[in-house]
Amino acid sequence: MRKKWLRWLPGLFLAAALVFPVRAVGVHMGFSDPTATVGEEVSVVVLATAEGSETALPLSRVEMTLCYDGTLLRYEDAAGGMGSLRAEEENGKIVIQDAAAGGSSVFLAELHFTALSAGEGSITVENCAVLDGDGAEAACSLGSARVSIAEKMEQDVSLYALLVNHGTLEPAFSPSCTEYSLTVPESVASITVAARPNNYWASAYVDGHAALELGENTVTVTVTSGDGSAQRVYTIAVYRGTRPTPTPEAVVVPERELPPEPTPSPSPTPTPEPTPDVEQIRRAGYEEGLAAGQAEAETARAALQTARERIGTLEHAAKLSVGAALAELLLIAVLGGALWYRYDGKRRRK
Numbered sequence: 001m002r003k004k005w006l007r008w009l010p011g012l013f014l015a016a017a018l019v020f021p022v023r024a025v026g027v028h029m030g031f032s033d034p035t036a037t038v039g040e041e042v043s044v045v046v047l048a049t050a051e052g053s054e055t056a057l058p059l060s061r062v063e064m065t066l067c068y069d070g071t072l073l074r075y076e077d078a079a080g081g082m083g084s085l086r087a088e089e090e091n092g093k094i095v096i097q098d099a100a101a102g103g104s105s106v107f108l109a110e111l112h113f114t115a116l117s118a119g120e121g122s123i124t125v126e127n128c129a130v131l132d133g134d135g136a137e138a139a140c141s142l143g144s145a146r147v148s149i150a151e152k153m154e155q156d157v158s159l160y161a162l163l164v165n166h167g168t169l170e171p172a173f174s175p176s177c178t179e180y181s182l183t184v185p186e187s188v189a190s191i192t193v194a195a196r197p198n199n200y201w202a203s204a205y206v207d208g209h210a211a212l213e214l215g216e217n218t219v220t221v222t223v224t225s226g227d228g229s230a231q232r233v234y235t236i237a238v239y240r241g242t243r244p245t246p247t248p249e250a251v252v253v254p255e256r257e258l259p260p261e262p263t264p265s266p267s268p269t270p271t272p273e274p275t276p277d278v279e280q281i282r283r284a285g286y287e288e289g290l291a292a293g294q295a296e297a298e299t300a301r302a303a304l305q306t307a308r309e310r311i312g313t314l315e316h317a318a319k320l321s322v323g324a325a326l327a328e329l330l331l332i333a334v335l336g337g338a339l340w341y342r343y344d345g346k347r348r349r350k
Contacts, residue, residue, distance in 0.1 A: 026050075027059070027130045027138045031123065031145035036115045037152050042073060044123055044145050046096075048107035048130060050138070058103025060135065064128040066094045066111075069121035072149060073113040080109040087111070093126065103133045115149045122146050156199040157223045157232040163194040169236070178234045186214065186241040193219060193236070201226025212240045 032045040046066075050059055062082070068075070070092040078087035082100035087109075089095075098107060107130075111123075123145040130138045150156070158175040166184045171177065175198065184191060189212055195204040203226075208219040221234040 027140045029143040033146040035148040042113040044111045046109045061099045061131040062107045065126040068123045072121040076112040118151045158198045160198045161196045165192040181237045195221045
């Protein structure tokens with residue numbers, strides 16, 4: 001059932017916003033923590049308020065994604081917001097979008113669920129984006145809601161307390177645990193078991209506690225709901241007397257298995273040498289000889305060229321030598337003729 005006081009929350013927050021104007025420098029997220037029983041409506045209030053100082057700067061747009069436990073709650077609808085609230089649910093997530101034409105210093109929405117099963121869960125903010133009046137994104141401080149769902153009162157068959165007047169229950173009592181053990185002395189022939197149900201209308205019936213036999217006994221506590229539609233049985237294994245020490249089971253040592261003999265590795269098969277290809281050998285010899293002959297021919301050709309150049313040089317030198325000799329002979333002849341002419345003239349004059 002939706003709580004009546006939630007209807008006053010929007011007016012209270014809006015009044016607070018008008019009395020204490022602030023300039024938004026951040027956004028604080030807040031949630032209510034509702035409790036309900038299975039089958040009832042669960043209302044969760046989501047609140048985003050601007051935090052800051054100086055002049056007021058309202059919120060213009062709010063976008064957020066909420067996650068919840070689909071096995072615990074079923075989403076129904078959303079109400080409130082700043083004027084254009086939209087909420088869409090898919091696979092345990094609720095995408096909320098809202099905007100205010102004139103801006104608002106408070107975003108307040110109420111999400112409605114139906115409680116499906118008993119337990120505790122949470123509604124958390126996966127992501128959030130809030131824009132202020134200037135269109136700038138404000139930092140958000142994320143929060144979460146805690147939801148507690150209880151069984152229907154008329155169907156609650158859990159125990160609030162379970163007490164015995166001898167010994168100690170093992171393990172310690174817990175409403176969700178239904179099996180316990182207890183040891184009492186041999187002199188104790190009966191025990192008193194006090195069982196109190198969580199539901200005022202439920203009843204608890206104890207059986208097997210009045211006449212305990214030596215050894216192991218079973219005491220049961222049957223809790224029946226007020227309308228008789230549900231039951232739960234708590235069992236106490238009571239041992240009267242000294243429990244015998246259990247004989248440890250003989251440990252059978254398995255026979256030691258010898259490791260299997262290693263399988264000898266087969267000797268590697270020698271790789272046969274390749275059969276020589278006669279035609280390939282001939283071709284290789286021919287090509288090698290041809291290459292060697294070409295190299296020798298090139299060498300001889302170079303030597304011949306060198307010899308030719310040397311012969312040309314020698315011929316040129318020889319020609320120069322013969323010309324010089326002829327010039328020298330001609331000079332000698334001219335000088336000899338001149339001397340002879342001079343001598344012959346002197347001789348004739350005498």
